[in-house]
Amino acid sequence: MSRFDWLSEYLARLEDDHLIARHGDNRALAPAHRLELDAEDWGPAGRIAAAMGLRHAGVWADPLGPGPMESDTEIEGPAIRVQACLEQGGDYLILQTLVSQARPVLGSHTPAYPGVDRLERHAQDLTGVRFLRHPDERRWTRHQAWSADDYPLRADFPIEGRSAGRTPADVDYPFTRIQGSGVYEIPVGPVHAGIIEPGHFRFQAAGEDVLRLEERLGYVHRGIEKIAVGRDPQGLIRLAGRVSGDSTVAYAWAAAQAMERAAGCAPPPRATSLRALLAERERIANHLGDIGAICNDVGFAFAHVQCARLREQWQRRSAALFGHRLMMDTLVPGGVAYGLSETGFRELRLDHAALHKTIEPLFDVIDDHPSLDDRLIGTGILAQADARALGCTGYVGKASGLDFDVRRDSPYAPYDQVRVEVPEETAGDVAARVRVRMKEVRASLWMLDRLLDALPEGEIAVPFPRPEEGAMGLGLIEGWRGEILCFVRFAEEGRIARYFPRDPSWFTWPALERLIHGNIVPDFPVCNKSVNGSYAGVDL
Amino acid sequence: MADILTPSAWLLALLQALLFPALAPLLVGWVRKVKARLQNRRGASVFQPYRELRKLLFKEARVAHTASPLFRAAPSVVFVATWLAAATVPLLTIDLPTAVVADIIVLVGLLALARVFLALAGMDVGTAFGGMGASREMMISALAEPAMLMAVFTLAMTAHSTNLGSVIAHHLGDAFVLRPSYLFAFAGLTLVALAETGRIPVDNPTTHLELTMVHEAMVLEYSGRHLALMELAAQIKLLLYGVLVANIFFPWGIATDPTPVSLAIGFGAILLKLALLGAALAVAETVLAKMRLFRVPAFLNLALLLSLLGLLSHVILEVGA
Numbered sequence: 001m002s003r004f005d006w007l008s009e010y011l012a013r014l015e016d017d018h019l020i021a022r023h024g025d026n027r028a029l030a031p032a033h034r035l036e037l038d039a040e041d042w043g044p045a046g047r048i049a050a051a052m053g054l055r056h057a058g059v060w061a062d063p064l065g066p067g068p069m070e071s072d073t074e075i076e077g078p079a080i081r082v083q084a085c086l087e088q089g090g091d092y093l094i095l096q097t098l099v100s101q102a103r104p105v106l107g108s109h110t111p112a113y114p115g116v117d118r119l120e121r122h123a124q125d126l127t128g129v130r131f132l133r134h135p136d137e138r139r140w141t142r143h144q145a146w147s148a149d150d151y152p153l154r155a156d157f158p159i160e161g162r163s164a165g166r167t168p169a170d171v172d173y174p175f176t177r178i179q180g181s182g183v184y185e186i187p188v189g190p191v192h193a194g195i196i197e198p199g200h201f202r203f204q205a206a207g208e209d210v211l212r213l214e215e216r217l218g219y220v221h222r223g224i225e226k227i228a229v230g231r232d233p234q235g236l237i238r239l240a241g242r243v244s245g246d247s248t249v250a251y252a253w254a255a256a257q258a259m260e261r262a263a264g265c266a267p268p269p270r271a272t273s274l275r276a277l278l279a280e281r282e283r284i285a286n287h288l289g290d291i292g293a294i295c296n297d298v299g300f301a302f303a304h305v306q307c308a309r310l311r312e313q314w315q316r317r318s319a320a321l322f323g324h325r326l327m328m329d330t331l332v333p334g335g336v337a338y339g340l341s342e343t344g345f346r347e348l349r350l351d352h353a354a355l356h357k358t359i360e361p362l363f364d365v366i367d368d369h370p371s372l373d374d375r376l377i378g379t380g381i382l383a384q385a386d387a388r389a390l391g392c393t394g395y396v397g398k399a400s401g402l403d404f405d406v407r408r409d410s411p412y413a414p415y416d417q418v419r420v421e422v423p424e425e426t427a428g429d430v431a432a433r434v435r436v437r438m439k440e441v442r443a444s445l446w447m448l449d450r451l452l453d454a455l456p457e458g459e460i461a462v463p464f465p466r467p468e469e470g471a472m473g474l475g476l477i478e479g480w481r482g483e484i485l486c487f488v489r490f491a492e493e494g495r496i497a498r499y500f501p502r503d504p505s506w507f508t509w510p511a512l513e514r515l516i517h518g519n520i521v522p523d524f525p526v527c528n529k530s531v532n533g534s535y536a537g538v539d540l
Numbered sequence: 541m542a543d544i545l546t547p548s549a550w551l552l553a554l555l556q557a558l559l560f561p562a563l564a565p566l567l568v569g570w571v572r573k574v575k576a577r578l579q580n581r582r583g584a585s586v587f588q589p590y591r592e593l594r595k596l597l598f599k600e601a602r603v604a605h606t607a608s609p610l611f612r613a614a615p616s617v618v619f620v621a622t623w624l625a626a627a628t629v630p631l632l633t634i635d636l637p638t639a640v641v642a643d644i645i646v647l648v649g650l651l652a653l654a655r656v657f658l659a660l661a662g663m664d665v666g667t668a669f670g671g672m673g674a675s676r677e678m679m680i681s682a683l684a685e686p687a688m689l690m691a692v693f694t695l696a697m698t699a700h701s702t703n704l705g706s707v708i709a710h711h712l713g714d715a716f717v718l719r720p721s722y723l724f725a726f727a728g729l730t731l732v733a734l735a736e737t738g739r740i741p742v743d744n745p746t747t748h749l750e751l752t753m754v755h756e757a758m759v760l761e762y763s764g765r766h767l768a769l770m771e772l773a774a775q776i777k778l779l780l781y782g783v784l785v786a787n788i789f790f791p792w793g794i795a796t797d798p799t800p801v802s803l804a805i806g807f808g809a810i811l812l813k814l815a816l817l818g819a820a821l822a823v824a825e826t827v828l829a830k831m832r833l834f835r836v837p838a839f840l841n842l843a844l845l846l847s848l849l850g851l852l853s854h855v856i857l858e859v860g861a
Contacts, residue, residue: 208833299829300828
């Protein structure tokens with residue numbers, strides 16, 4: 001497929017609707033193409049993109065503050081730049097527009113793209129941009145920690161926050177209720193019985209059948225985007241590694257990639273190979289844990305214990321070689337923090353062979369155990385149309401027939417040198433999501449050996465140059481949950497002005513609300529685990 | 541039968557009744573240990589359930605503000621009813637006065653009483669989980685009870701008595717004839733036992749997922765000594781079913797006279813039988829996943845069908861043969 005064969009059609013359709021799109025400076029957000037729109041064209045541009053079947057990869061608002069503005073704007077006073085990312089065939093397009101902070105109003109993309117519902121509400125809570133014709137007016141990220149007319153990401157909001165006291169409970173959130181005879185409500189969480197993150201689920205059920213599930217997240221909002229402001233690149237990578245602890249490598253890489261693109265810095269080949277090594281290790285560790293946990297949720301403890309054991313050994317090796325069980329803080333701007341010694345190299349080889357030998361019989365059992373099949377097959381089916389409408393990536397999308405993978409479709413170093421096998425299943429049920437994970441474990445193991453085979457010699461890091469003020473970068477990494485997008489804008493002296501990481505879970509959490517339809521209440525835990533959205537990744 | 545209603549026999553019955561709560565945690569510990577070994581884990585000591593009970597007994601019991609007096613009374617009722625039911629089951633000897641005054645139907649009734657209070661307690665506080673657990677428990681027991689009674693009636697028809705002691709004695713005196721009706725009743729009662737004691741594949745006693753729980757959901761709001769009683773009652777119930785299956789279908793070794801030697805043999809025999817049964821349960825729980833909730837009726841229908849077949853095969857094959 002030739003690069004961007006759909007862009008001209010999109011532009012033509014915009015023109016048909018008399019929407020004016022100006023080409024932006026394409027180097028600034030490479031590899032994405034940039035289109036600037038007028039604020040009033042924002043909503044229609046989204047509608048046209050949806051009609052063309054483009055995938056919406058997220059929207060974020062960037063309060064520019066009182067600093068110097070781009071020249072050709074008639075906005076007075078501080079402005080907010082809103083950007084949205086669209087994708088098809090591995091080509092990314094950034095739409096952007098400016099609104100004044102005094103009257104920040106835009107058309108919503110949610111009517112055309114249900115997946116960006118909460119992203120828009122998040123932007124509204126944090127920056128005050130109002131999205132017109134948004135079907136859901138309720139707050140999302142804002143609980144009670146700040147008032148409704150306060151916008152934490154604006155320049156006038158202090159980084160340390162306003163209230164030092166105890167945050168009141170988020171009690172009056174208006175959940176959608178279903179009335180009817182025999183319909184009852186089950187509140188679950190935010191504190192759960194297992195060692196998992198906090199999130200509230202509100203079920204409307206009749207008997208054991210789930211009529212509706214509504215999620216309420218935001219309990220681990222840490223103000224990531226705000227405390228990123230003013231950090232240096234090294235500090236941002238440390239922060240990025242803590243957005244969602246189980247994806248620490250992917251987030252750190254996404255932030256590093258965004259900053260390196262903004263600064264025009266190319267990490268050495270050995271560094272990118274080592275980053276891929278870390279990222280694939282992370283993928284394997286998390287998939288192993290998930291496969292076991294899914295089996296445990298249907299009472300099949302054998303697989304759980306085996307997977308937990310394998311994952312533990314895997315993580316101990318990570319701790320020995322890379323200093324941390326989850327491989328936190330292994331990336332630095334311009335490279336990686338840890339090299340790989342000769343002994344480490346040999347140990348990894350042996351590990352890979354040993355894991356490969358162990359998982360084959362184990363995966364055989366999990367793949368073809370009648371008692372497990374009975375629970376997993378046909379449970380929690382996510383239709384391909386729903387997955388597409390919401391923009392699901394990662395194993396959730398791949399299990400529903402959407403085999404998008406950044407590593408293959410928009411390759412970044414070193415994946416441009418390695419064959420990336422992308423598993424695809426069409427059933428869309430829990431079993432399919434388990435099978436995708438098993439295939440990804442196998443593919444990543446294979447890839448780890450190829451990475452070691454072709455591990456380039458040389459430096460593991462280069463000095464990171466100071467980026468210019470206003471430099472922007474886009475990071476796009478295939479984390480273990482799917483595509484992680486990361487936007488970075490620099491202020492003066494190489495400090496961060498805006499950091500926005502978009503977790504794939506923004507789109508898979510709504511998918512969970514859809515796939516639970518027609519299932520029974522006791523099957524929810526296994527459905528939830530098979531999707532395994534990140535709470536921290538969307539609470540920010 | 542009146543001759544066994546002597547003070548020494550009552551003393552023996554008391555001893556047996558005390559053995560139930562004393563041994564019940566050990567059986568649970570044993571099952572957990574075997575499961576752990578089957579999963580390549582070392583597992584906790586077999587005495588861990590005793591430690592957990594002691595820990596709970598010394599902890600403060602917290603009660604929800606919305607709880608009624610029933611909530612506080614339920615643990616005692618459930619425990620006492622289960623214990624009384626256990627006391628009617630011959631553990632060491634068949635000469636049991638309690639088995640004379642209370643037959644199998646009373647046993648089923650006592651267990652039903654315990655269950656009713658358990659379900660009421662589950663709903664009492666008003667949390668969604670407790671109500672869900674209670675409704676599921678009732679669905680399961682409504683199907684399990686007929687199957688259990690049917691299996692029990694098969695045995696009773698063979699022995700012409702609903703007294704457990706007589707049933708076992710009749711089986712012992714049967715010269716070990718392999719009766720098809722017993723095989724069917726054994727299969728049926730085993731399935732019922734799995735369902736009634738909340739084991740995989742019907743319920744998962746080790747789960748932390750409230751939405752999937754049956755038994756655990758009803759006791760979620762309990763803490764401290766209340767929880768200890770509920771837990772001990774559940775453990776006694778497991779032991780009760782274990783002893784029932786072991787002594788009715790494999791009665792060899794049980795004491796037929798109250799001499800110390802035969803009692804000691806009876807004790808050793810039941811320990812061995814329970815160890816084997818516990819290991820079998822652990823194997824089954826390791827190789828099976830929990831089934832979907834709405835498959836449980838099919839599972840219990842199978843139990844009912846097996847018990848019914850037992851009854852039929854008794855009537856057709858064994859009566860008058």
